[in-house]
Amino acid sequence: MIDNVEGMVESIVSNSHMQSSVNDGVTEKTHQIMAHQYEDELFCPLCGASRRQKVEKFSNYQGFDIIEPGHKIEFKQFPIVHIATCLQCSTKTTMVLYEGPEKLELAILRNTYGGSVTENTPQEVKYYLDQACRARMMSALSASMAMYRSALEWILYDQGYVDGMLGAKINKLEESLSNNTAPKWANDMPVELLTAIKNIGNGAMHTNGGDISKQQQIDGSLIELVDIVFAELLDVIYEQPIRRSKNVQRLKSVAANLSK
Ligand SMILES: [Zn+2]
Known part of the structure; x- marks a missing residue:
């Protein structure tokens, strides 16, 4: 790599x-x-x-x-x-x-555009994923992680969880899962994953008990993993439903033609 x-x-x-080699007896x-x-x-x-x-x-x-x-x-x-x-x-x-x-x-x-943006990702989410990628390009990995946290907050906002900060939005999502009012995708993505992204994003910005060395844990491989998680999240939320409905429509229309 x-x-x-x-x-x-x-x-x-x-x-x-x-x-060529420089020698004089010893090749240095x-x-x-x-x-x-x-x-x-x-x-x-x-x-x-x-x-x-x-x-x-x-x-x-x-x-x-x-x-x-x-x-x-x-x-x-x-x-x-x-x-x-x-x-x-x-x-x-x-x-x-x-x-x-x-x-x-x-x-x-x-x-x-950087980051794992998909065709139907909302502009606001695209904006923060692009910021995350631009920071990553310059090896500013804590800055990148903070932007992924913002991208996650915008996804939840877009999905109807508009109140409070990210922690409150995730709590609301959990609540809606327990009373069966959550959007379909929430059943396919473990909420712990979203909470972990929030916590790592917070860790990227906070003083963490006065220990700056903790930031070292936010390295290139972690950021790549976060990007892969976002790719999956965006696909499940914004692409899968459209893909599924297109496939159903196409199969139904061929089936209807064949049964005429
Ligand atoms: Zn390629």
Whole structure:
């Protein structure tokens, strides 16, 4: 996966070949040249899952040195820009490896609305999922998580739970489940899942007992999981009912024609 600095560097190294070596008795540095094009895995927001990508070297950098022992990699110049194209849907992703304030960082920039938005997702929910994705692209993962929390609040608002903050809205949803007035989708999604997203979103914004290190738990793989949960949530709420009704209509109309 090339969605993090380590993965990207590993991919660059494994898709490179030795051009020449500096020796003088001891081989300390090995000059590497990277293949112009290679393939690797990356999450595709349009496909909603990890997809094989054609990755092209975009920036005209000279290469990098691997310093032995311990394989310390020193790039000669920044930024390093690659363009990844999803082999399934052709979504393009621009990947910029650059020097951040403390260490190497990776920006992942896409040409689609980010996040797991579906065709019939309401605009307000789309807005917050896009914000979540933009924050994620710049590795601002706590900011991203806070936006997922807002997206969830808008989903519940859209579904008729308009009063109070997110916690109150989830309580109302539970109440309506227990008296059989909840929307159909609520029976297919465990409420604990929504509560967990709320709590992690709160944790991303709160002081958590004065311990900022707790934010480290909100990492790339967690955000990817949250995105997958949203993809499922949006499908169950906004796409499944439409798909089902279209299928029923089509089958009924063919059945009616055949029985004439
Ligand atoms: Zn795709």
